[in-house]
Amino acid sequence: MQRRTIIGSAAAATAATLATPALSQGRIEWRMVTIWPRNLPGPGVAAQRCADRIGQMSGGRLTVRLFAAGEVVPPAGAFDAVAAGTADLYHGVPSFWISKSPGIGFFGSFPYGMTAYERQGWMMHGGGQAMYDEMYARFGVKGFIVGDSGPQWMGFFRRELNSLEDFRGLRYRTAGLGGEMFRRAGASVVSLPAGQIFAALQSGTIDAAEFVGPFSDLPLGLHQVAKNYYYPGVQEPSSAEEIGINMGRWNALPDDLKAVVRFCALSLHEETTSEYDVRHPIALNELVTRHGVQVKEVPRDMLIAFGNIAGEILAELRAHQDPLVKRIADSYAEFRNRSAAYMLQSYAGNFNSRALPIRWG
Structure with a gap:
């Protein structure tokens, strides 16, 4: 589906009154x-x-x-x-x-x-x-x-990422608490709805953008402007x-x-x-084979820096003055930490085994 078809169709809809069902x-x-x-x-x-x-x-x-x-x-x-x-x-x-x-x-x-x-x-x-x-x-x-x-992707970047210095001052479309993590890492975070991302990236208003992942990113056409597609999207x-x-x-x-x-x-x-x-994997293959997108992994030192910032945000929310926010943060963190070790042994263990030099399929 073409980007202009998706975005342009909104203008064709007739406005309606929504006051009562x-x-x-x-x-x-x-x-x-x-x-x-x-x-x-x-x-x-x-x-x-x-x-x-x-x-x-x-x-x-x-x-x-x-x-x-x-x-x-x-x-x-x-x-x-x-x-x-x-x-x-x-x-x-x-x-x-x-x-x-x-x-x-x-x-x-x-x-x-x-x-x-x-x-x-x-x-x-x-x-x-x-x-x-x-x-x-x-x-x-x-x-x-x-x-x-x-799991989302960190998105499309005009320039390569080699260190945290490349991230500082970057005009980056993102959102949510992950956006706050990137802001603290030095990015200039811009919040834009899906229909405005392509124009902003094309005009140079922003330098990079993340939205979802290959399946939803492909029809937005961001790959036409920026060819560096980074993973993992640790923000989400x-x-x-x-x-x-x-x-x-x-x-x-x-x-x-x-x-x-x-x-x-x-x-x-x-x-x-x-x-x-x-x-997602079908769309990623199309981005790479048909559109020349370069799939790249975020450098490890950047992932560590981002993770430490995420930890700071979590600690702040676990000490939040709103008791409900604190309860949510505590419950989320405790469940995640309890699950983490098992997931490394079960899901991650099996995923890693696929990368071994075995003959399968």
């Missing part, structure tokens, strides 16, 4: 706003899938009409639109809302933190969901995790996608429709997360 013969229509260009591979497609599935699973009793980024509200305004009740729900990522509370960031991603599967385990079996509910209730929003893009070892529902709208639903939304979220997490794992 539509009601017709006992049927409810919700309006969803998103932070993504319409049908952007990965999150844009996942948002539409979410809207469609709620309608399908409810037998049409609850339908969702999707409005892509900028069609009704700008991406940065999606959370506030839902909190205020001018939209019924949004599809986005928690990292976009950390200005409201840094504790929100843990539910989406944390630098050097948990993978998608670890974080989902924390949410479902480690108390994360209860704290997620408590945090979002402050703003009149009911949240559900509906997918994860998996996982990146949860979520829906946030206006609390009044949520409370007004009958119990069976609440169950529909809840189970839609669970099924979407499984489908969306696994799709990223399948599509």
Whole structure:
């Protein structure tokens, strides 16, 4: 899909009033706003899938009409639109809302933190969901995790990275708590929605940009401007996608429709997360073989420096004056540290064994 098709389609949508949900013969229509260009591979497609599935699973009793980024509200305004009740729900990522509370960031991603599967385990079996509910209730929003893009990439850079000195002063598009880590490392962090990244990189307004990973980065066309594609994206070892529902709208639903939304979220997490794992390597191969992208590993000394900064941020949040932020940070860190040793033995042990000089396949 061409970048201009994805981004340009937003302008073709007709604006609509979002003040109240539509009601017709006992049927409810919700309006969803998103932070993504319409049908952007990965999150844009996942948002539409979410809207469609709620309608399908409810037998049409609850339908969702999707409005892509900028069609009704700008991406940065999606959370506030839902909190205020001018939209019924949004599809986005928690990292976009950390200005409201840094504790929100843990539910989406944390630098050097948990993978998608670890974080989902924390949410479902480690108390994360209860704290997620408590945090979002402050703003009149009911949240559900509906997918994860998996380990992200550090992104496309015009110039090579050889040391931390190359990073200082770099105008870098990123977001969330990982963005705060890079800011402290010396980068000039710029927050931009997906539809504005290409133009900023092309014009030289920014020097580098990370968005998701190969599957979603390829259609944005960033490789046309910058050929150095760096991994690992330690700023986001996982990146949860979520829906946030206006609390009044949520409370007004009958119990069976609440169950529909809840189970839609669970099924979407499984489908969306696994799709990223399948599509990322295919897209990466295309970036390299068809577009001449140079895949490069971030130097080890830079990774150590970034990791130490991430540790400083975590320590600050574990001592935060807001008791809820402190509880979230403590719970996240304890779950991650408990999981870390086992993951090295189990998943990492098996991944490393694949690199041995064996004949297989």
